[in-house]
Amino acid sequence: TAQGRFQEAIDLIREAIPFPGICGRICTHPCELNCRRAELEQAIAIRPLNRFLADWDLAAGRGREAARPPAADAAARTQRVAVVGAGPAGMTVAERLARQGYAVTVFDRLPVIGGMMAVGIPEYRLPRDVIAGEYRCIQDLGVEIRLNTGIGIGAGEQSLDDLLASGYSAVCLAIGAHRSHSLRILGEHLPGVVHGIELLKVISLAQQLGDSEHPAALARILRRGPATRAAVLGGGNTAMDVSRSLRRLGLQDVRILYRRTRAEMPATPEEILDAEEEGVAIEYLVAPTRVLGDPETGVVGLECQRMALGEPDASGRRRPIPIPGSEQVFDLDLVVLAIGQAPDLDALGQGHGLAINRAERISLAEGGFATNRPGIFAAGDAVTQDKMAVIEAI
Numbered sequence: 001t002a003q004g005r006f007q008e009a010i011d012l013i014r015e016a017i018p019f020p021g022i023c024g025r026i027c028t029h030p031c032e033l034n035c036r037r038a039e040l041e042q043a044i045a046i047r048p049l050n051r052f053l054a055d056w057d058l059a060a061g062r063g064r065e066a067a068r069p070p071a072a073d074a075a076a077r078t079q080r081v082a083v084v085g086a087g088p089a090g091m092t093v094a095e096r097l098a099r100q101g102y103a104v105t106v107f108d109r110l111p112v113i114g115g116m117m118a119v120g121i122p123e124y125r126l127p128r129d130v131i132a133g134e135y136r137c138i139q140d141l142g143v144e145i146r147l148n149t150g151i152g153i154g155a156g157e158q159s160l161d162d163l164l165a166s167g168y169s170a171v172c173l174a175i176g177a178h179r180s181h182s183l184r185i186l187g188e189h190l191p192g193v194v195h196g197i198e199l200l201k202v203i204s205l206a207q208q209l210g211d212s213e214h215p216a217a218l219a220r221i222l223r224r225g226p227a228t229r230a231a232v233l234g235g236g237n238t239a240m241d242v243s244r245s246l247r248r249l250g251l252q253d254v255r256i257l258y259r260r261t262r263a264e265m266p267a268t269p270e271e272i273l274d275a276e277e278e279g280v281a282i283e284y285l286v287a288p289t290r291v292l293g294d295p296e297t298g299v300v301g302l303e304c305q306r307m308a309l310g311e312p313d314a315s316g317r318r319r320p321i322p323i324p325g326s327e328q329v330f331d332l333d334l335v336v337l338a339i340g341q342a343p344d345l346d347a348l349g350q351g352h353g354l355a356i357n358r359a360e361r362i363s364l365a366e367g368g369f370a371t372n373r374p375g376i377f378a379a380g381d382a383v384t385q386d387k388m389a390v391i392e393a394i
Helices: 006-016 020-026 046-059 088-099 128-139 160-165 196-208 213-221 237-248 269-277
Strands: 080-084 103-107 144-146 170-173 193-195 229-233 253-258 281-284 286-294 298-312 318-331 334-337 376-378
Touching: 006 020, 006 046, 020 046, 020 128, 046 128, 080 088, 088 103, 088 128, 128 144, 160 170, 193 196, 196 213, 196 237, 196 334, 229 237, 237 253, 237 269, 237 334, 253 286, 269 281, 286 318, 298 334
Parallel strands: 080 103, 080 170, 103 144, 170 376, 193 334, 229 253, 229 334, 253 281
Antiparallel strands: 286 298, 298 318
């Protein structure tokens, strides 16, 4: 790139990842943390270089020219592959297989392309036209994407067995992690308690679809409009995305409650700083004990307890310990849970026959992506637990 050899640079990047424009905007850039150049001065700015090159490539129309599929060999021409999930893992699988000549069909429950990138990452961080442009490059390889098409137990849906029986030689499950964890505290199911991923999905679909359903759902969640008082529970990037999105919707009182200190926060430092600069208040060493309210009025407050840090737990972070007598109440209208996600494996149906591990992920054969069922593979957030980021899914 420094030498002005932009085409060679973007070609090198596309050999490794199919989404340089997306990663150039929202990647957690672990490569920069491990860059040897940092030993001399500072890491190479790989993420913004990706963004620059991808924008140059697509603006010049070269991204679509480079997407011509290669000649398929005889084995590939006779085999079809189904991919369940149109997020970064599923579309990477589709792109790599299509370049080898396989016929690939991608199924997704959502009404928009992009998976969690399109409904779990706000548009201000990842413009939807960037997703569309990079997905077009993959579709130009011959990959078919079927939206509003779930695989599982819904009315009219196909099962995994149906896919295999209909002629697909293999199925790859890249279903993401769309089910939010719960807190298991009193009042958690009151009106006014929502999951962070669900809230981001409603906001994103309200912005992307020309319907009335999602804007109406958003209005019901923000029942007092800009005067809605909101607390986001969690310390990851989802908590930052939710809080910043609420501020951008006009809410004046938005705070993040986190049970450890800033040093233990899993969110990337720049996301934390951006949230604070946009007016989000962050309170550390505080944990919820119960949600206050009733089924008629909904949430009216959140009782919390102050915490102190003890010895490190299994995650390597110091364990938060409640301080007796330190209870306090926050007056709130909305409580958003952003404390982690897991795959919604129940949606596949009780008879999916897949081995599931203790982390609620699909178990894989050692050293590969095969599941315990012949012909069925898995990838992305449905498999990983600690590294739920776009680049890790890829």
